[in-house]
């Protein structure tokens with residue numbers, strides 16, 4: 001056994017690391033797995049049943065996707081079968097529920113509904129007779145009747161919109177007392193990954209490890225199981241409903257970009273083609289913006305690797321060996337964060353290059369200052385977080401915006417740390433670390449973690465949710481992109497892939513993969529918060 005490295009981080013809060021250790025693992029209570037083909041049309045039905053078990057009425061299902069083209073009979077049949085199954089389940093529980101699956105073409109142009117209808121499978125003719133207005137009372141009544149019909153249709157449309165939205169306005173249950181970050185990794189081919197690599201067109205080549213030649217895909221199949229509760233399964237529709245008319249923004253370095261990409265993939269699967277757009281390098285080059293048209297929702301990434309201003313703020317041209325920060329200047333970035341509804345910050349990896357941080361002496365790069373002082377890394381880190389915290393506390397409206405701070409994403413560069421003598425960085429690793437001894441030391445600078453723990457509670461107005469991913473991610477030596485990635489914009493050549501010592505990236509993560517779990521923590525917090533009391537009316541009226 002390797003002698004334990006005498007770490008400079010000996011004072012690290014090992015209690016925190018132990019949080020992830022020795023967790024018992026509960027079997028998960030899962031919903032029945034869905035047939036993929038049925039999902040396209042039936043997911044809406046299912047999602048409603050799975051996540052709002054008490055729902056007693058479901059209105060019509062309109063599908064933007066089917067609006068464009070003729071209904072696929074096979075899909076429709078599957079959808080009907082799925083709906084039948086769902087109904088049977090509820091019926092067995094004695095619930096009074098009748099579900100209606102309409103012919104897709106008719107559904108696409110139907111403007112009438114009743115809030116609680118819902119009978120019939122495919123009896124369009126009979127149904128039409130029933131809802132047709134009864135015989136007219138004379139020729140003069142035609143105009144009045146037409147107006148009545150219009151009004152009724154309008155009312156019905158808004159009722160339907162409200163009901164459909166209400167069905168998604170669920171509050172996911174996550175016990176406040178449950179520490180989501182304490183638990184273990186469970187191999188689970190049924191529930192992981194949440195999406196498929198080939199099914200997310202927005203993934204960059206940097207993270208598509210399978211396409212880039214990785215052979216084993218087991219890294220995609222580990223699910224995080226908290227010890228004392230379940231992490232809610234990710235439901236893209238519920239999250240998008242939360243994001244309706246809102247902005248979610250990740251701010252930070254390339255690890256946060258990694259997580260942003262994951263979030264885009266997590267939500268995009270339920271948005272039809274043509275109703276989603278990804279725009280890169282907008283806003284002076286610092287922002288990537290994913291836009292979900294139908295929801296008027298964005299999932300954005302903003303490049304600011306130190307959060308404060310630095311000479312590394314150009315997202316494309318930033319391989320600066322001499323990293324210099326301005327630890328009290330944040331406004332230039334922060335003005336882009338104002339009014340965003342969900343803010344997710346991180347900063348860590350850029351601090352690791354040197355033990356000391358270079359801090360600009362003059363007032364700004366713009367004024368040509370170049371002189372700097374060198375400051376001990378944890379001291380500078382804490383000072384930067386204080387600058388950030390002060391800005392957040394002064395400029396964020398906690399009634400509008402939820403703020404998250406991501407724990408540090410660990411690297412896996414020292415295989416001796418997990419007992420793999422002779423290993424090369426994270427290359428060829430296919431399993432998480434299972435041997436969880438308290439002395440696991442993959443080189444994380446826990447002093448920065450401690451700094452964050454000190455600064456975050458000092459905010460007075462704005463609560464910040466700390467997303468404690470570090471210890472649980474330390475176990476995932478198998479999940480990095482390693483040699484299945486790019487270097488300077490180009491896929492590694494076979495020769496480079498054969499030389500992991502030089503080329504393996506043991507910092508970033510494959511997708512699907514670990515960052516999906518980080519986003520599930522965000523999801524758990526966002527989807528479990530109460531809806532504002534007045535939001536129903538607002539949403540319903542905005543939809544028209």
Ligand SMILES: *[C@@H]1O[C@H](CO)[C@@H](O)[C@H](O)[C@H]1NC(C)=O
Pocket residue numbers: 109
């Ligand atoms: C929907 O129905 C209305 C009449 O009820 C008709 O005017 C309209 O063209 C239809 N739209 C489509 C897309 O079929």
Ligand SMILES: *[C@@H]1O[C@H](CO)[C@@H](O)[C@H](O)[C@H]1NC(C)=O
Pocket residue numbers: 060102106107110111112113114117124127128131
């Ligand atoms: C429209 O919806 C109503 C109520 O759900 C139904 O009675 C009617 O048959 C539908 N019309 C068409 C064309 O599907």
Ligand SMILES: *[C@@H]1O[C@H](CO)[C@@H](O)[C@H](O)[C@H]1NC(C)=O
Pocket residue numbers: 245246247296297542
């Ligand atoms: C669309 O979203 C933006 C950003 O959240 C918001 O400011 C705007 O009011 C929304 N538009 C509508 C029509 O609700």
Ligand SMILES: *[C@@H]1O[C@H](CO)[C@@H](O)[C@H](O)[C@H]1NC(C)=O
Pocket residue numbers: 397398399461
């Ligand atoms: C947030 O809203 C509550 C209730 O409406 C109000 O009392 C409180 O002052 C608000 N807080 C801030 C910081 O605006």
Ligand SMILES: *[C@@H]1O[C@H](CO)[C@@H](O)[C@H](O)[C@H]1NC(C)=O
Pocket residue numbers: 001002416417418419435437439440441
């Ligand atoms: C367990 O981990 C330690 C380092 O934390 C390592 O030295 C040891 O060899 C590992 N044991 C096994 C069986 O892998």
